[in-house]
Amino acid sequence: FGIALKIAILLMAAGIAGFDTSALVGMLAAAGFAVGLALQGGLGNFASGILILIFKPYKVGDWIDINGKFGKVEEIQIFNTILVTPGHKTLIIPNAQVTSQIVTNYSKKGFIRLEIDIHMPYEESFPKIKGIIEQVLEKTPLVLNEPVPQIGIETFDNFFVKISVKPYVKPDDYWDVTYDIRSRLKAAFSANHITVTYPESVRQGEIGG
Missing domain, CATH: 3.30.70.100 (Alpha-Beta Plaits)
Known part of the structure; x- marks a missing residue:
């Protein structure tokens, strides 16, 4: 809140001094919108990460398929799940995609x-x-x-x-x-x-x- 107040005061001062602040205001609005979208996606991945850790649809070492992406779970991060394919490629999958897609766990039954x-x-x-x-x-x-x-x-x-x-x-x-x-x-x-x-x-x- 303090930062926003300081920016508002600076914009008011620049306007009183005769500077055209409309372009700057537009840039700040666009930046704020972009940050908001990024935070929204980040919060979705964070919430999905919590759900994955609680309900455990898979664990490290399991072979899984997420929307056609197949690999072995190497790491479950709070925002992403890291898979390694049979060809040793690393797949970084946002956790929000995991909870919104069908996950096939090939290791759940042990065979x-x-x-x-x-x-x-x-x-x-x-x-x-x-x-x-x-x-x-x-x-x-x-x-x-x-x-x-x-x-x-x-x-x-x-x-x-x-x-x-x-x-x-x-x-x-x-x-x-x-x-x-x-x-x-x-x-x-x-x-x-x-x-x-x-x-x-x-x-x-x-x-x-």
């Missing part, structure tokens, strides 16, 4: 499901391939026994049968296990002489079991 698709030719035997996949999952480190992995036929395409493989892992192990399973599956299919489909040069074959 996450992988989704790996395999294209099986119609002439191959599904029970045979399912057995190979089960053996691969049993021998792959970091794949969880509970919940039980799911293996099933997802869809029947024109050229192949789409098999969905859905094991569960800890969130921090997601990418390592994904690459490991794919590598092991390729080796197992090769060792068991499992054929694959090539849509560019489709060949007909009998339907397996």
